Amino acid sequence: MITEFTLSTPKENFYNITSQVRQAITASNIKEGMAVIFCPHTTAGITINENADPDVVHDMLLGLAKAYPDRAEFRHGEGNSVAHLKATAVGSSVTMIVADGKPLLGTWQSVWFCEFDPPRNRKFYVNVVGA
Amino acid sequence: MITEFTLSTPKENFYNITSQVRQAITASNIKEGMAVIFCPHTTAGITINENADPDVVHDMLLGLAKAYPDRAEFRHGEGNSVAHLKATAVGSSVTMIVADGKPLLGTWQSVWFCEFDPPRNRKFYVNVVGA
Amino acid sequence: MITEFTLSTPKENFYNITSQVRQAITASNIKEGMAVIFCPHTTAGITINENADPDVVHDMLLGLAKAYPDRAEFRHGEGNSVAHLKATAVGSSVTMIVADGKPLLGTWQSVWFCEFDPPRNRKFYVNVVGA
Numbered sequence A, B, C: 001m002i003t004e005f006t007l008s009t010p011k012e013n014f015y016n017i018t019s020q021v022r023q024a025i026t027a028s029n030i031k032e033g034m035a036v037i038f039c040p041h042t043t044a045g046i047t048i049n050e051n052a053d054p055d056v057v058h059d060m061l062l063g064l065a066k067a068y069p070d071r072a073e074f075r076h077g078e079g080n081s082v083a084h085l086k087a088t089a090v091g092s093s094v095t096m097i098v099a100d101g102k103p104l105l106g107t108w109q110s111v112w113f114c115e116f117d118p119p120r121n122r123k124f125y126v127n128v129v130g131a
Helices: A018-028 A054-067 A081-090 B018-028 B054-067 B081-090 C018-028 C054-067 C081-090
Strands: A002-009 A013-016 A033-038 A044-050 A093-099 A109-115 A120-130 B002-009 B013-016 B033-038 B044-050 B093-099 B109-115 B120-130 C002-009 C013-016 C033-038 C044-050 C093-099 C109-115 C120-130
Touching: A002 A013, A002 A018, A002 A109, A013 A054, A018 A033, A018 A109, A018 A120, A033 B093, A033 C120, A044 A054, A044 A081, A044 A093, A044 A120, A044 C081, A054 A081, A054 C081, A081 A109, A081 B044, A081 B054, A081 B081, A081 C081, A093 B093, A093 C033, A093 C093, A109 A120, A120 B033, B002 B013, B002 B018, B002 B109, B013 B054, B018 B033, B018 B109, B018 B120, B033 C093, B044 B054, B044 B081, B044 B093, B044 B120, B054 B081, B081 B109, B081 C044, B081 C054, B081 C081, B093 C093, B109 B120, B120 C033, C002 C013, C002 C018, C002 C109, C013 C054, C018 C033, C018 C109, C018 C120, C044 C054, C044 C081, C044 C093, C044 C120, C054 C081, C081 C109, C109 C120
Parallel strands: none
Antiparallel strands: A002 A120, A013 A109, A033 A093, A033 A120, A044 A109, B002 B120, B013 B109, B033 B093, B033 B120, B044 B109, C002 C120, C013 C109, C033 C093, C033 C120, C044 C109
């Protein structure tokens, strides 16, 4: 079952989408299987990381900005090559395990929509397969 | 259904493999499910990113080269540690959603085979599961 | 079928978990399908890369450390923001193809548990779907 969600991304940030992922898995009635969370945009991505301390997201955004700074040699006319790079570094999807009808996540893990080219109206898909 | 494709990679570049992915999904007759595109090499990877402006690929290759430069301290005798690093940074596979018998991709998204250690004769696999 | 494995990680390193992945796929009796290897921690990840020369792992750890160095501006009180960054750079899971009851891996590929925040007692999950 494929579920589409939308979100608004006012600034470059990680947006916690774990509750939407849980909701889609519950609605699928699948008890054991896999879920793919897929971002159909080229300047945003999906990752799984810490949910407790918002400073972790701050530091990850800073670290990514330092690893992939803007460069005078970049040619892309839109000027957002950095956002494309971060999207590929983070990845456009995550694949998760579904167990007992829920996403199998560690205590500190959440699923994040990573916006690198704000502000936008975005969407993402959750697909659950199994039985 | 698992389909194997081959390609030649004359230089370090991203090679658009979206048409092969579409072809494998069509041949599978699966209407809804998931597809994994898997690269069996350790100095190449698979990513999903912009298909419209070739300057984006140019800039992504440049940004990856700057993030992961060659270093005097590297020990691997083959001299291609940078290619291994980029392969892990990009990832050896992508997982996609199949809807209505087609890959669920955003308007600007294509699937890319990322060659970091040219020239080579390479292969990749597409596996589709679902119903 | 979901299988849980544990491992101890005395130092920052990549730990080869290919034999556990093979074991879980064999036990599932699934001949063709997909396997997800999932890390439920936020300062560790999973990747697929070279299995032959241990210098490749040495060089990848060095390259990641240079791309994501510790920074005075980091705010996270635990002091391990670098490990969170590397976990997201590498990814918290890999998705593999199962063919003939075995993981479809290239000659030089192994599956690695990537510890970025040692020492820990860790776990990971292997889920196999298919027929």
